[in-house]
Amino acid sequence: MRAYNSGRILARKDVCRRIVDLYGTEWMVIHRARYHALLLDEATRLGVDIHPGCEVQDVEVRPDSTVVRLHDGRTFAGHVVIGADGLWSQMRRSAWQDHTEPSETGDLAYRGTFSADQLKDMRDEGVDELLEASDVQVWMGPGKHVVFYPLNGGTQYNLVLLRPDNLPPNTRTGVGSLDEMRQTFEGWDPRLTRMIAQLDTALKWKLCHCEELETWVKGSIALLGDACHPTLPYQAQGAAMAVEDGLVLGVLLGRLQQSPELTQDGTKQQALNQVLALYERLRKARTTINVQGALNMRDFFHLGDGEEQVWRDGIMREYNESGAWPEGCRWNWGDVGYERSLLGFDLVVDAGGQFDRWREGREA
Template identity: 30%
Template structure:
């Protein structure tokens, strides 16, 4: 018997693999087409809030990375200029109790990718092709053809563009491009043994200062620390893997308190990239084609939720396809109607957090005063809308 035509997924990142798993576990055939010749993640960490963790838990993904992840006890906030502690947002058991046992994970992206791949490769309904760079698509009333840049093409019943920030699928659908937001981000991952004790606690630590902030947290089961430094800057560079000059990084933190400054100065292996944003799209879908994850809504990373949004998108898309079955345009319409308000709110809050982190004096003093007198549980409670969110009632 002829196997049914698959749903095509352009891109095998967090979003592409997530939606492949969600769809396969709902009985759909899918074909993931990834441009990279083999799967390899950039050397960086990722935080996954309880809203994403509960979905990965139910798909059976988290059990493959849990031993390599860390559940931070809290997010500790500091003023980068004077090094003073401002507040702690409790995570760990407090967050677990608050969010129905869903944890807050921090982990290396390679461990997340490996776990997603393991589950995907065990699903007989998933085909994965690497070395296929999607260039354009063609839609008929009953199918979609995806063309690669090498002349190959594949046919499916529908197409999900999960091809990230510079999505080819989005380009054809809307012809819009992300623009730089005037911030440069540096990242490095270092072995914990080289860090002072203060910087290798089981916490996400966030240091804020005018024009710059620093975030670090343990990864690889605590054996390494992921460090991200973000500075207001006009430089434009595309991609995640531009090697960076250490002096350039230090320059962005020259006014900082000695303790975080010495820490930054001691680090090596920096890579940099510029941050980009895209105004909300009016539509994510057209006929049998839809967008997901960064292709639909590239995030600014100040809430650490871009990957989580791609995972939520995947769960909702699978659930809507289950309900509408082969009526792809209808399913895609319901999917974007459900997801757009949620994603817009996350994007707006993320931009707001970026402004708060980089507040200049005297606004910085007011921010610090508010944080100092806040009760830890109340700080967490402010994120109930984000972390307590159930993307779908009954995740497949």
């Protein structure tokens, strides 16, 4: 969580260029630790003040600034405060006086990461086949699914195992038993069960989400990421959406910063608050579609045996054979229009254009 006071904005192009320089373009997934490191480097380079180890207690809007108070009593004041504090957002609780807890989705995840060498050392032809595919592999079954994909240019692999939640209510994570994890997928593809057998921890992660919030912005305070649109991870879009929120905020606040004529004569706070409202308008509808898409994906992955499951397996088979999704595919990622509208949309161009329209309206 950060308080921005006409702060500098992360330069997306620089970050992207560095990712490409470091890791090349032939892979799709970056480990979050590396991504965090890149963002941290970029923020440091831009001169952002970073204060680690701060636990925010509350936020208060005062006539001349918005003040964030930490548990240790320190305060930080800014013209704008962004609450990027995740699913259990204290900022949401404090600013909105919203004490509703996130709701349980009924699913939980186990996660495991392997080095490529660890998997090759298994000397298992079936597992080698999966490594050679260097693509996202998904196994689906009633109420459960598994996703396996390369990270960091294929030097690491991630295995995410999803199953019905059996953690006690109000628990966020828990150490599960290896036996239970293995038994959950007993009888599935033997290549998968042999990989699961290699895992030596079974951390369980309860998957929760929230009803769509009425608003993410309250005057000079805005929420971002899981704090305002937590999602099931079934489209792999949660962190992506948080980054997109940051990008749009960056474009809008950056453009305002470059337009001093809009913030003169005591109108700076009003302009900032209007830009935050514009941020919500640009992002909320898009993230709502994305969150709903993840729920649809859950239905698709977890179908019980029957007619729909036969239909699903049919379209997956058709794709495997022809390399093209059937016309009007009902699966989100098989629907080119859906994919294009979520992943092919140029947020930077759109946010810039919307900023210009807002400015014209203000000047009129």
